[in-house]
Amino acid sequence: MRQSRTLIPTLREIPADAEIKSHQLLLKAGFIRQNSSGVYSYMPLGRKVLQKIEAIVREEMDKAGAVEMLMPALQQAELWQESGRWYTYGPELMRLKDRNQREFALGATHEEVITSLVRDEVKSYKRLPLTLYQIQTKFRDEKRPRFGLLRGREFVMKDAYSFHSNTESLDEVYQALFEAYSNVFRRCQLNFRAVIADSGAMGGKDTHEFMVLSDIGEDTIAYSDTSDYAANIEMAPVIMEYTKRDEADKELEKVLTENKKSIDEVSEFLTVSPNQCVKSLLFKIDEQYVLVLVRGDHEVNDIKLKNLFNAGIVELASQEETKEILSCPVGSLGPIGVSHVEIVADHAVKAIVNGVCGANEENYHYINVVPERDFSVSQYADLRFIQEGDPSPDGQGTILFAKGIEVGHVFKLGTRYSEAMNATYLDETGKSRPMIMGCYGIGVSRTLTAVAEQYNDENGLVWPANLAPYQVHVIAVNMKDEEQVKLAESIYTDLLEKHYEVLFDDRNERAGVKFADSDLIGLPLRITVGKKASEGMVEVKVRKTGETFEVHYEDLFAKVTSLLYTL
Ligand code: 9G3
Secondary structure (H helix, E strand, C coil): ECCCCCCCCCCCCCCCCCCHHHHHCCCCCCCCEECCCCCCEECCHHEEEHHHHHHHHHHHHCCCEEEEEECEEEEEEEHHHHHHHHCCCCCCCCCCCCCCEEEEEEEECHHHHCCCCCCHHHHEECCEEEEEEEEEEEEECCCCCCCCCECEEEEEEEEEEEEECCCHHHHHHHHHHHHHHHHHHHCCCCEEEEECCHHHCCCCCEEEEEEEECCCCCEEEECCCCCCCCCCCCCCCCCCCCCCCCCCCCCCCEEEECCCCCHHHHHCCCCCCCHHHHEEEEEEEEEEEEEEEEEEECEEEEHHHHHHHHCEEEECCHHHHHHHCCCCCCCCCCCCCCCEEEEEEEHHHHCCCCCCCCEEEEEEEEEEHHHHHHHCCCCEECCCCCCCEEEEECCCEEEEEEEEEEEEEEEEEHHHHHHHCCEEEEEECCCCEECCCEEEEEHHHHHHHHHHHCCHHHHHHHHCCCCCCCCCCEEEEECCCCCHHHHHHHHHHHCCCCCCCEEEEECCHHHHHHHHHHHHHHHHHHEEEEEEHCCCEEEEEEECCECCCCEEEHHHHHHHHHHHCCC
């Protein structure tokens, strides 16, 4: 491709509103351009990388036995009303009306569409298992689009759906796609982990997320320092056994704690450690108020709370609600004497002896609190976030944290959609049964960003050779020098004939601009045709290492081939 013929609008300055490296560089190097908040154009170079990632995804999905198709982005509301999600999703689901005022959603995902399609076309167990996938644009009206393609309102997803007559078959396909995903992210040269995840609103039980380790990742991974255990912190179970302190129960006492509200203020004032305190928080769980107790040095895990109550909505009660329900402000809340609100506690609370908790009276706390003597709870459960240093849930090693970018997510859905939408098949005995389903997503545009985030240096992007928009960047230093142009043109033509992917900088720009743009775009190899063109000598430079080689034109292709092979 001649640079004078394509569109690569590189920028000299870093765009102000781009916070992370990949977003800055993809804008600066002319790979993407923003149309509106969270909505982007893929410029020619960006499109080429996207295509390479899609090609890897297709190869691995096809190898795993999935069949590609393409579903509509325009989804009639009736399908979402059948599954019930028309009513449970809020403004994130983009909705519109057609000319006859009929309601549609722009596809955020395709469980409803694929289930209605398979429901109509598949009747017998003989046609199962069936795994269909597509690579398509998804629409989600994110409240705060950010980080460029990482959290956009329109993005490219590969989404697959599998249909089964039994759970063993689902397990097989889940495993096959789990391996396919590992192959995809390995081939994209990404440092990733498959982590145990929470199925959230999707129902079903098993689910894994594929996380690329990155400091700018929005998810936190809890992983073991000795085994391969890794889980999204949202669901990582705490297996700690808590032992009571060996101390006689003391008499309960109410003390004045003037203006001491937070655990730190109270524990310091009363000279006890936070792990001697009971932290009480009022939650609203599907409109029901619940007082949740955790140890002072722990945090309530709202996902675990949601799963415990099998709830749809879990949120912290406001100050006003707290005052109204417990007639006491946040900061002096406690379980003692509370009988009109359900109380649940994390396991760690039960082991507290002679502890501290709020007295449900402003500026007062209780000391010498003994759980089960001074208050009781409806149940003790694992309700806290796992912390660094906790024992790994698999019993091997201790937990460390890392930040991750979610690039893939695989779910065992069960019959959540097939029952809601009556997608049934006739089994061997002729009995009608709901199909068992799995669903599997890869964020293709998000994967592109994760690669850019992992592969860059102070001069720009440094694409892995198999993902770069082109393999070789040919630069003629001075387009007014006939010798240089002649040699550069023949190198360009010869490389194309040998089926290399070549970007030829034939612009009438100063050498400095050409080299800066070349470093920014980040193709794996650069061939510079400069002063020594008259002797047939050119310079080959490896972008990743900065290594340069003086090569005679005759030896050039062998050099390019051997270098590309190592990248
Ligand atoms: C919506 C909106 C946002 C959503 C969803 C639906 C996430 C939604 C979960 C999934 C599950 C799997 C198939 C590919 C793999 C992931 N955000 N999810 O269902 F209407 Cl606005 O998408 N879908």
